[in-house]
Amino acid sequence: MKTTYHYVCACLVAMAALASSCNDFLDTTPDSRIQVDNEEKVKALLTTAYPQATFVRVTELASDNADDLNGDLNGNYDRFSEQCYRWQPVTESDNENPTMIWQDYYKAIASANHALAAMEKMGGATTEKLRALKGEALLCRAYAHFVLTNVFCMNYSKQHSDTDLGVPYITAPETTLDPKYDRGTVAHDYEMIEKDLLEGLSLMSDAIYDVPRYHFNSKAAYTFASRFYLFYQQPQKVVEYATKALGTNPEEVMRDYDAMKDMPTDNMQPRAIQYTSSSERANFLLLPVYSTDQYYFSGYTNMGGRFNNNSYVGKAEQFFATPWAPDNDAAAQSQQMFKFYWFYSQAKDVFVLPKTPVYFEEYNSANHTGYYRTIVVALKAEEALLNRAEAYALLGENDKALADINVWTKTFVADKVKYNTYKYDDNWNYIYAEQKIDRELTLASIRKWAEKYDYYLPERPLPRKHLHPDWVDLPEGSDKENLVQCILLLRRLEFLHEGMRWFDIKRYGMKIYRREINTSMNLLTLTDSMSYRDPRQAIQLPFEVQGAGLKPNPQPSATEKASFNAWGARPWEFVFKRNDK
Structure with missing residues (x-):
């Protein structure tokens, strides 16, 4: 059985080695730290933006x-x-339990966010391949949040989703050990999913x-x-x-x-x-x-x-x-x-x-x-x-x-x-x-x-x-x-x-x-x-x-x-x- 992490997002620890730093300790990069600083490394990182758990x-x-x-x-x-x-x-x-679903889908989201942050540090999606990789990252982020919302929340409803509890929609890499989030609403989650989805669709390319x-x-x-x-x-x-x-x-x-x-x-x-x-x-x-x-x-x-x-x-x-x-x-x-x-x-x-x-x-x-x-x-x-x-x-x-x-x-x-x-x-x-x-x-x-x-x-x-x-x-x-x-x-x-x-x-x-x-x-x-x-x-x-x-x-x-x-x-x-x- 896979290890269970006792954090809101299990990926916070698993992906910490790739996180952008917020203090002097994290700013000191060990020799084994992977620097995501080119197209191929971004592409490799995005292979972990797909969940390995099933609902x-x-x-x-x-x-x-x-x-x-x-x-x-x-x-x-x-x-x-x-x-x-x-x-x-x-x-x-x-x-297959809810803990593993939550952990692994947020781990996928973290990988997508790290890839997006890495591309920003590289000057943005300035090449055709980087644009396609950005599209993939956004689609992965949208998909993972979509599954989490529909598993752990009520279904979308025009009458109720403005007040129904959603899931935290994470759009940036973690930079602290124990971040705090609120759940927002299902309506907000759907708005954010749509935003990522449409941008991702505009950038994707099968050629990569x-x-x-x-x-x-x-x-x-x-x-x-x-x-x-x-x-x-x-x-x-x-x-x-x-x-x-x-x-x-x-x-x-x-x-x-x-x-x-x-x-x-x-x-x-x-x-x-x-x-x-x-x-x-x-x-x-x-x-x-x-x-x-x-x-x-x-x-x-x-x-x-x-x-x-x-x-x-x-x-x-x-x-x-x-x-x-x-x-x-x-x-x-x-x-x-x-x-x-x-x-x-x-x-x-x-x-x-x-x-x-x-x-x-x-x-x-x-x-x-x-x-x-x-x-x-x-x-x-x-x-x-x-x-x-x-x-x-x-x-x-x-x-x-x-x-x-x-x-x-x-x-x-x-x-x-x-x-x-x-x-x-x-x-x-x-x-x-x-x-x-x-x-x-x-x-x-x-x-x-x-x-x-x-x-x-x-x-x-x-x-x-x-x-x-x-x-x-x-x-x-x-x-x-x-x-x-x-x-x-x-x-x-x-x-x-x-x-x-x-x-x-x-x-x-x-x-x-x-x-x-x-x-x-x-x-x-x-x-x-x-x-x-x-x-x-x-x-x-x-x-x-x-x-x-x-x-x-x-x-x-x-x-x-x-x-x-x-x-x-x-x-x-x-x-x-x-x-x-």
Whole structure:
């Protein structure tokens, strides 16, 4: 496990050797002090401006992509994951915990700030390469603050963000050991992020990168801009930047699932490696991180067996409840329906997609000790496409939204499905049948899907949840709402195991529940719920950060907690039943 630093920003000590000095002691430069005084050193420093921690476990388990399977009878969990799932302040140590997120993202910010300060001391960004490096530093600073704001704060809201607590927005290197900050507001953070983002976009250049997909290349930067403006509730700008990321022919940058089709299905590693490959055209920004998520979100270990994306969620709300599902139930529940192989492990009872490869970084060859790492696809073509589809739907440009939806669908969904008829030939071998899938979605077919599945209830889980956004009018049953509901499902499938569903829940005010499910698939105990602007939607600051003087996030009062659990614990009939109208 990596060392935890007990400072507001863990990077303050880690990067102190590069800091500009403010006293005589620091002004005396040891022989080992690195002086960042030329283009190549700035470029090298910026490789540390990308975080090596991931928020995926925290936000994925907080979302509705997780249930509690068998309760205390299931020992396949750890206290950290349980705290994430139950929306509790995290007190447990883990490579994926909020302390590591806070520490590593501020460390990345510190590196960006040191690079910017170094360029100023060199006389400014006076060359083409230095201008591009300045652009990269600003984009890194904007991205890290954006993630911190959306993890540790409430979602952006025109009504509330002027008063909602933000995170400290750091724009200069540290020059003291124990600096003091206030949190500001979410609105201020978004204003500063936008300022850095726009300046960074104006300066960036792909020409300076040896391996562009590990840096803020232009496609990654434009995709980040489309995400930022989606969360900032400015759909026209989402369209502008997503289009720049995708180019004139989005099909050309969609994921090549054919590269995975002949890979083994009993071992997810080869498919996960291909998914995160730097040669994959859809991968715009890759982040190597310290993590054991590859064991948690997989089908071949028991880690995460209790709190995870179990088969009940997968069947009722995700893979078996899509707008293009065939009418034949056997065909609709076939893995062959998707180009991307989902893996169902009966022993662990999870639905997983192979996205997180496992790597072991050995630092002591004698003892074979080291760190587990994986690769996170931080920004990708599919996100730019779905961001734009959502923006078009919000703008009322339905035909354009459908066009983007269908580009994604043809990439993710097979054109036909092979399924087991459970009939036998003369040699007692199973007979298989094939059915074509109508992948082309229309307003009519999406309307039919919406009517078929109705709205989610915790005792009757379905893919559509009531939406309560305070920033857009979505009349229930309207074509606009149906389109958004469809896109939210596609995003849920696309971003499974990436932690992004949590932010969609916050943006659209979905009410989600905590449920204890038994293995018989017929009982459910409700233990908690979360509605829009529940204060727990802002992940609590690490206790080390609070100890350093930053104001913690508000927590529900005893009265509010009681209202969340007003029903108490009671069983429900847990039936995968469609609402056939």
